[in-house]
Amino acid sequence: MDSITTAASVVAAGLAVGLGAIGPGIGQGSAAQGAVEGIARQPEAEGKIRGTLLLSFAFMESLTIYGLVVALVLLFANPFAG
Amino acid sequence: MGFTPFIFPFAELEVGQHLYWQLGNIRIHGQVFLTSWLLIGALLTLVVVGTKKMERDPKGVQNLLEFLWDYIRDLARTQIGEKVYRDWMPFIGTLFLFIFVSNWGGALVPWRLIRLPSGELGAPTADINTTVALALLVSLSYFYAGLSNKGLRYFEYYVHPTPIMLPFKIVEDFTKPLSLSFRLFGNILADELVVAVLVFLVPLVLPVPVMFLGLFTSAIQALIFATLAAYYIGEAVEEHH
Numbered sequence: 001m002d003s004i005t006t007a008a009s010v011v012a013a014g015l016a017v018g019l020g021a022i023g024p025g026i027g028q029g030s031a032a033q034g035a036v037e038g039i040a041r042q043p044e045a046e047g048k049i050r051g052t053l054l055l056s057f058a059f060m061e062s063l064t065i066y067g068l069v070v071a072l073v074l075l076f077a078n079p080f081a082g
Numbered sequence: 083m084g085f086t087p088f089i090f091p092f093a094e095l096e097v098g099q100h101l102y103w104q105l106g107n108i109r110i111h112g113q114v115f116l117t118s119w120l121l122i123g124a125l126l127t128l129v130v131v132g133t134k135k136m137e138r139d140p141k142g143v144q145n146l147l148e149f150l151w152d153y154i155r156d157l158a159r160t161q162i163g164e165k166v167y168r169d170w171m172p173f174i175g176t177l178f179l180f181i182f183v184s185n186w187g188g189a190l191v192p193w194r195l196i197r198l199p200s201g202e203l204g205a206p207t208a209d210i211n212t213t214v215a216l217a218l219l220v221s222l223s224y225f226y227a228g229l230s231n232k233g234l235r236y237f238e239y240y241v242h243p244t245p246i247m248l249p250f251k252i253v254e255d256f257t258k259p260l261s262l263s264f265r266l267f268g269n270i271l272a273d274e275l276v277v278a279v280l281v282f283l284v285p286l287v288l289p290v291p292v293m294f295l296g297l298f299t300s301a302i303q304a305l306i307f308a309t310l311a312a313y314y315i316g317e318a319v320e321e322h323h
Contacts, residue, residue: 055309058269058302062261065268072271 005080013071020067024060031056101201111209113198118206121187125179154178154308161312166231166319170312173223177216178308181207185270185300189293205300208270210263217263220311221255228318242322262310269303 035053039046073079101112132143140148154175158167162174188205196203206212228236240251273296280289 054302055306058299058306061299062265062269065272066261066264068272069264069268072275 005078009074009078009080013074016067016071016074017064020064024063027060028057031060099201101198111201111211113201113203114206114209114212117188117193117203118184118212121183121206122180124187125183150179151175157305157308158312161309162316162319166227170223170227170315174308174312174315177220177311178304181216181266181307182301182304184212185304186297188270189273189297189300204274205270207266208274210267213263213267214259216266216307217259220262220314221259223311224314224318227315231319232321236318238322239318258314262307266303266307269299273299 031053035049038049100114101116102109103112103115128143129147132147136144155167155171157178158171158174161167162170184206188208193203225236228239232238240248277289277293277296280292
């Protein structure tokens with residue numbers, strides 16, 4: 001692999017994870033906010049809210065994970081490495 | 083190809099290194115087969131032992147299996163619906179148990195004690211081929227469920243509220259297996275990577291809570307995979323009016 005491809009791949013891998021974390025971060029924040037408000041209003045529903053919250057967290061987190069998968073492909077299985 | 087893999091001194095993690103077996107002109111990842119056979123064997127033993135001497139008062143393994151059965155039945159019933167959930171419960175249950183046991187087996191069993199000529203043993207679900215196979219099975223089964231339950235009326239689903247939805251629904255058929263497989267693969271691989279990097283930086287104490295977090299997310303991912311599979315099947319067999 002020539003050095004320019006290496007450099008571009010490493011930078012792209014960093015960006016893929018870093019930028020990919022922004023959206024789900026905001027999303028998880030607002031989901032947690034909603035859950036806390038829900039628990040404050042109705043403490044007896046805590047168990048149900050927690051379950052739903054964790055499930056939706058996992059969905060949001062998988063968006064970042066897609067970025068990570070792209071980063072890992074760039075680092076370990078780069079299709080452009082000649 | 084690509085870089086030589088990073089070798090950590092304590093937790094060797096070899097991404098992209100495999101134990102290749104040659105089968106005809108196909109190269110297969112041997113370490114995935116070894117671990118999945120072992121884990122399937124363990125799962126089968128558990129089920130056979132648990133159902134051998136069934137009693138009216140379940141105890142021990144039978145109790146655990148009945149709890150699992152209840153859990154999977156509730157999952158399938160809420161997603162697929164009262165009418166056809168019984169046909170699909172075995173499939174959903176198998177998916178859930180296999181993924182759960184692979185995720186936890188990959189994390190909990192000290193595979194490093196067994197040395198391989200290349201690559202290392204680990205969770206079968208940390209290999210993209212396993213997860214793609216599982217996701218394609220889900221795709222096939224929801225098509226089959228829709229077609230066998232509703233015949234050609236299944237394709238009404240594609241134009242259901244309005245025909246404008248047609249392209250989106252067609253694209254959805256491709257993105258469903260894509261996101262299913264990548265979600266599972268990425269999460270399990272990320273868990274292993276995070277633990278390996280932490281062990282590399284601080285080899286004592288600190289990785290332990292992260293390992294527990296990893297166990298927790300692996301369990302959630304198994305649940306999510308099974309729930310989504312059931313949801314897709316439920317979507318396909320649902321009657322529109």
